[in-house]
Amino acid sequence: MLRLDQVSKTFRLGAFGNRELTAVKDVSLSVDPGEVVSLIGESGSGKTTIGRMVLGLASPTKGRVTFDGVQVSGLRGRALHGYHRRVQGVFQDPFSTFNPVFKADRVFALVRDGFFGSVPAAQWRQRVETALHGVRLEPADVLDKYPHQLSGGQLQRMLIARALLLDIRLLVADEIISMLDASTRVDVLNLLGELKSSGLGVLFVTHDLALGTYISDRTVILRAGEVVEAGPTETVFTNPSHEYTRNLLAAVPHLHRRWDEPVK
């Protein structure tokens, strides 16, 4: 389904574009239907840049991003619009996606205007309610409300519901858990697990190793734009082959261990 082949992205910096920064270097990865792939890296390692290229919002400087064999960076206009019916992103800060001036459910109206103009209002309302139930939100709790009347977790779920309305095949989830409180985190992770069982592919972008293990089938570890390690999540976590991964793992707080015990 999604493939990145030797993808690099270089930004030109400085007033005259005379300096370069390679944010992503020779990255290859794939996501198949029903598969969650975690892309894990520290701040600045290039995760968001990769997510943007997957969504067709930025083009690789080198290499190819393809979805079902079609090159994403070549898509423009209607073709890109059609692609976004199958591939959507949800980002870290749900508050920044919502315009505080408008009611939060405007995000659904925009999907209707953009993609489903011919669907009658009553039928659309039904679809929105089904999508909200799909993310375990009670429509009456969230419809007709302003963003400030809703919690971060509710807004985040509304964005996932918006993606579901489009019947997408791939979700780019960029740090969607980081800002949520612990119990909402588990809910959203469980929800992603359910969506995965129904065939959705997820590129789960996070700086948090512990979150990455929770639902992902495969893990890709990124450092300074380069893949240092990739493989089945269990192998990467139990038997990391790269020093960098071992150091990252050592930095994760150990479960079932008291803080005053020395870490071996």
Ligand SMILES: Nc1ncnc2c1ncn2[C@@H]1O[C@H](COP(=O)(O)OP(=O)(O)OP(=O)(O)O)[C@@H](O)[C@H]1O
């Ligand atoms: N439009 C841009 N112009 C110039 N440099 C950029 C641009 N976008 C990203 N970068 C740089 O590319 C590098 C990777 O950034 P990116 O946002 O992809 O990292 P990240 O892993 O998502 O980090 P974070 O978790 O902090 O968001 C950083 O050094 C960043 O400053």
